[in-house]
Amino acid sequence: MAPVIVETPDEALVGVPDGATVLIGGFGNAGQPFALIDALRRGGARDLVVVNNNAGNGNHGIAALIAAGRVRKVICSFPRQKDSWVFDGLYRAGQIELELVPQGTLAERIRAAGAGIGGFYTPTGVGTLLAEGKEHRTIDGREYVLETALRADLALIKAYRADRAGNLVYRKTARNFGPVMATAATVTVAQVAEIVDVGGIDPESVVTPGIYVDRLVATDLGPEQLAESLVKAEATR
Amino acid sequence: MAPVIVETPDEALVGVPDGATVLIGGFGNAGQPFALIDALRRGGARDLVVVNNNAGNGNHGIAALIAAGRVRKVICSFPRQKDSWVFDGLYRAGQIELELVPQGTLAERIRAAGAGIGGFYTPTGVGTLLAEGKEHRTIDGREYVLETALRADLALIKAYRADRAGNLVYRKTARNFGPVMATAATVTVAQVAEIVDVGGIDPESVVTPGIYVDRLVATDLGPEQLAESLVKAEATR
Amino acid sequence: MTISASTEAPLDRRALAARLAADIPRGSYVNLGIGQPTTVAEFLPADAEVVLHTENGMLGMGPEARGDDIDDDLVNAGKIHVTEMPGASYFHHADSFAMIRGGHLDVCVLGAFQVSVRGDLANWHTGDVDAIPAVGGAMDLAHGAENVYVMMTLFDRTGAAKLVEECTYPLTGLACVRRVYTDHAVFEIRDTGVAVLETFGCTVAQLQGRLAMPLIPA
């Protein structure tokens, strides 16, 4: 089905169940779907498992979701940052779980889920703490470790432009995890700067084909509008 | 290194050793690098292992390479076609080996080689002749079969346009195996319709980044010129 | 509950294609196999918004190309020249089969030599020792959608049923077929057995006389 185009991020996030595993795009601020993350927080779902490269920065976005007590576990490659105090505090207090995955393995596990691959042998991590307890295997003289697909209930991604068929293009390094995450969830929601008519994106340049996109919302918030929406969101909690 | 840009397909195919495994792009005629295949034949390398979706059609391209006795083994998904008489005859005579691989597994094995993945578990083929003798494994309640990476010495692909940095874009369904094959060979040679200056391809639309391309040749042959070149090639054999 | 035949005679190929097309939900993403399944596209209503996938790297495939529309760079899985619909996209072979294997398509329609009562599919190899085996994308497509539909004649030229207790031809996939659309009836593969959804020019009792497995009237 072509994606459902909704008016607001909150409509796009209706029906997220407690306990859902949620892939969230972005690397730093680039490609991070802040409007959708805020709507997820406002939606109230609990016991979430969040998959992102990081574990939240400052007091906004994923950090705000964690601060609101909605996240049971974070699966990421790099939780520790200079402004990851929300996660850091809860982790040290034993109130949030962490599954640490090398960045390339994280991306490949998500791709595998979307591509119907059950597991794969990667050289990354062989001989390290992060491969302990995992099956090792030598193939053609090289040692590999087995990693399995990482599927999710929901993917929240940010793209640049969509057409009404759900085809997406991204902008620069904001592309990052979006295209693989879009393939690996039961429901994929994309936040985009603009939605154009079918025919408005060159078929050769489509990065995410519309088949992977279930819900679409145009939300072109600048930093100031974003800050304002966050303040409002806090007030209504 | 940026790719070496050569004037003729023959220069692009210098130094192919006997016994080389060669990935050849194309699905039917679309995306098939005929100029490079012809140059490979003229180059004289023997005992080649050819990887393509098919096993040659008519008397040209891969069929001509096979007819010239240069191919020891074909790895493909669909050898049998109404005009695959060259392969068919040699196969029935026991003079050429065949490794039959489901089409999606073929693409994924090539991708795995390019991506440093040693092997992967796929549901494709479970319970069939093509999975016999291969390791099976149940992951999350689903049965999979283990397939391994398929690496090559040489990849011959056809793209539409290249820039001098080796970035490639393709045209329509002629894209097919080209982008994955480009990643999986020690030397990748691309035949393109035109080579433009750096800056002439939008960075957002690059399909094959230049890092994967070693040699580049512009060869925009229409069907008539192609037929003529074939005749000439036959004459010089 | 019993069902009566919805037509007086078995369906011909085109009527069967039309019958199957009627079961494809609006807006579906669909892969139509090479050969007879390809004809289903002709019977999809213009407003059905069905998006066709071809495994050689395209979503949004249009009808067969004619005349000036023929482009050697634009073919379908059967290597027939096709056209491009608005909203189309192109991708490489690994991405295309990731889409298939990942189960993202809604419907795959495939031809078959045999389908078993458990939904096992045989459609790639006759098992003939002289045959050159060729599999193409069949094994991938067999697991490529929640709804794998087979389209075939119910009986082969010798009169032998192609819906069988156990496939005798080499398998393409295990327990993958959901429905079987034939000239004589539409069958659904269920955990409880083979259900008959509709018959054409015959009764369930008549079908039962020619098929080895117990049929469940739907």
Add this chain to the structure above:
Amino acid sequence: MTISASTEAPLDRRALAARLAADIPRGSYVNLGIGQPTTVAEFLPADAEVVLHTENGMLGMGPEARGDDIDDDLVNAGKIHVTEMPGASYFHHADSFAMIRGGHLDVCVLGAFQVSVRGDLANWHTGDVDAIPAVGGAMDLAHGAENVYVMMTLFDRTGAAKLVEECTYPLTGLACVRRVYTDHAVFEIRDTGVAVLETFGCTVAQLQGRLAMPLIPA
């Protein structure tokens, strides 16, 4: 053969970056790790045609962005705003790490806590039980190129050598480091042991006095 020091004093950070930059062949595809390795870019000659990779999905990364060039959608692996060079390309994270893991880069330059005589690398975790572990792309990059170069001070703040017989910190990768560029010397990890390619402000004999493994003068 003995080698004499090529400088009178140990190298400072910038001189070390310049020294490493001089060893990167023209036209290489290079990933520079977060932190000190990033500074190597400043010392690549303008005509070196080195193409920089950043693991968050780009080839052809340019210098840090300033003023109007800052674009929130264009950052490097350290999340610093950068620019785009002509001939750049963007790709998603799985494709970017396929490029790394597949060994397509010519050189990766990484920082390190410790490197062992066999080229084992420790650069992601101090092992401190209170530390929150974070690995990022380090384990992928450790195997991401034929030439993995480490750039570090040879001794830590306590004076302990960081080039060791066995790493005591948790490993990032086994036998992956080819060369170690330090303020006191450049080392090459060989099957036969650790070779000293060049010293800065010291002799090989002086180095040997402070390092546990036998050093091979190159």
